[in-house]
């Protein structure tokens with residue numbers, strides 16, 4: 001298998017800035033400065049620091065994934081998507097469980113915004129990577145395998161005009177088979193060898209995820225909770241550039 005360059009590897013890593021304030025997030029950004037990775041802002045930071053922090057990331061040239069996982073009635077999601085697109089982010093997500101009309105409404109919201117240099121990539125969360133097979137069947141009450149559900153959601157998202165899905169690395173091959181190679185996969189649940197599982201359930205190492213053909217991998221605590229965040233990120237990039 002061909003190795004990828006350091007810049008390509010860094011561009012595949014989406015660092016999850018799960019922090020309670022912009023100042024905490026800024027400390028991490030300072031530690032990893034100069035490494036051209038993608039930045040993910042989730043609900044903890046967004047609810048605390050709002051659109052201005054996201055806009056400041058864009059002004060500094062970062063690629064930004066705004067992860068607010070919208071799941072509401074179509075009209076509300078359409079409005080939310082228009083507001084998010086207006087921030088100039090590169091990617092955002094909705095829950096596929098909201099259904100095809102809701103996902104189509106998200107796309108309508110994006111298209112309603114005039115003057116965007118480039119529209120954001122819109123992706124759908126399938127089954128959260130914290131969900132296990134047993135939990136999905138017995139607690140949530142969805143029958144069949146997690147992979148079946150993920151594929152069903154991915155096909156629904158594709159039909160609704162979305163660009164890709166969030167899933168675990170284990171489902172990437174099946175998603176690409178069902179929806180085509182250009183349908184993007186964004187995979188959290190990434191754990192370097194020996195890293196704590198935390199609340200994740202369906203996981204893989206960075207190099208294993210890359211071998212599955214994932215487009216982007218979302219990584220939070222293995223970097224943000226490390227004693228040396230920069231060293232942790234560099235070691236992940238090293239693993240990606242030297243995989244066989």
Ligand SMILES: O=C(O)c1cc(=O)[nH]c(=O)n1[C@@H]1O[C@H](COP(=O)(O)O)[C@@H](O)[C@H]1O
Nearest residue numbers: 016042067127128129166188218219220221
């Ligand atoms: O949409 C997401 O980004 C997401 C979906 C999912 O199924 N699982 C998941 O972990 N995430 C996010 O990915 C990040 C993973 O963080 P760590 O578990 O700390 O690596 C968190 O910010 C989650 O909110």
